[in-house]
Amino acid sequence: MSAFKPLDPLLHSQLRLAVMSLLISVEEAEFTFLKEKTESTAGNLSVQLDKLEKAGYIEIEKSFRGKRPLTTCKITQVGLKAFEAYVENLRNYIE
Amino acid sequence: MEKEMSSKESLTLITEMINRAKRETAGDGGFQMRLWGWVIAICNFGHFTLYKLGYEHPHYVWILVAPAAVVSFWKGFQIAKKARVKSHVSQVINQLWIMVFAGIMITLAFMPVIGYNQNPIILILAGIGMWTTGSLIRVNLVRGGGVLLLLAAVIAFMLPVSAQYLLSGVAMVLGYLLPGYYLNKSYRERI
Numbered sequence: 643m644s645a646f647k648p649l650d651p652l653l654h655s656q657l658r659l660a661v662m663s664l665l666i667s668v669e670e671a672e673f674t675f676l677k678e679k680t681e682s683t684a685g686n687l688s689v690q691l692d693k694l695e696k697a698g699y700i701e702i703e704k705s706f707r708g709k710r711p712l713t714t715c716k717i718t719q720v721g722l723k724a725f726e727a728y729v730e731n732l733r734n735y736i737e
Numbered sequence: 738m739e740k741e742m743s744s745k746e747s748l749t750l751i752t753e754m755i756n757r758a759k760r761e762t763a764g765d766g767g768f769q770m771r772l773w774g775w776v777i778a779i780c781n782f783g784h785f786t787l788y789k790l791g792y793e794h795p796h797y798v799w800i801l802v803a804p805a806a807v808v809s810f811w812k813g814f815q816i817a818k819k820a821r822v823k824s825h826v827s828q829v830i831n832q833l834w835i836m837v838f839a840g841i842m843i844t845l846a847f848m849p850v851i852g853y854n855q856n857p858i859i860l861i862l863a864g865i866g867m868w869t870t871g872s873l874i875r876v877n878l879v880r881g882g883g884v885l886l887l888l889a890a891v892i893a894f895m896l897p898v899s900a901q902y903l904l905s906g907v908a909m910v911l912g913y914l915l916p917g918y919y920l921n922k923s924y925r926e927r928i
Contacts, residue, residue, distance in 0.1 A: 654742065659754075663751040664758045668758050668824045668825075669823040669828065670822070671821065671823075
């Protein structure tokens with residue numbers, strides 16, 4: 643029997659969960675991709691990405707493509723484990 | 738700014754986002770399959786026809802492979818450069834086909850050693866590529882193409898070398914071009 647554990651507050655937020663769900667399916671994704679798929683504003687997305695990065699859930703790499711700045715995000719092992727634990731907890735709540 | 742979510746809403750959001758990511762990494766719409774399918778089928782049919790017409794150098798038709806390789810690498814590079822996401826599956830598929838291509842090059846380099854039976858070996862290599870690609874992208878028609886290419890290789894080994902070109906041409910159309918066009922159609926429907 644599995645006990646109810648509190649849901650990770652960092653993941654239990656619409657935009658951060660959306661970002662993590664997108665990143666779990668790919669190796670890495672650009673900022674513009676995340677912005678388009680989550681239908682969020684650049685400002686809000688930046689803030690949420692920063693929170694995920696500070697928690698060690700994602701890695702953010704800033705570079706250039708030609709003259710344009712390029713931000714690429716990637717899920718980390720810590721992020722992957724946290725996401726899996728979050729989904730497992732969700733399942734317990736639903737069952 | 739942040740909406741409180743129920744457990745069910747969370748799961749729905751996860752599923753929706755995973756599906757959106759999947760659509761983006763849907764591949765090149767079978768471009769490489771269509772390109773190589775046409776080129777190799779034309780070369781095979783061309784070689785067979787020229788040989789039957791008594792032309793002395795039917796293998797000249799294979800020169801077509803050189804510009805096709807340039808287009809293939811250029812397009813592959815363009816797609817990779819423009820891609821806003823990198824997926825494990827597309828990277829594995831790229832690596833797989835690089836090795837299939839290398840295998841084909843080695844086979845062609847040793848054509849005299851294998852008594853010019855390169856066609857069935859190429860069909861086997863392409864068949865392995867198709868089966869594995871089909872398994873990775875979960876498209877049974879692509880896996881079926883792989884099976885068909887391997888069956889064609891078995892038949893080809895029992896035929897004289899000249900007839901192998903005709904069989905390889907037919908096998909390329911059915912086992913390579915057909916799945917390529919199917920991917921193109923389903924890609925357009927998804928995007």
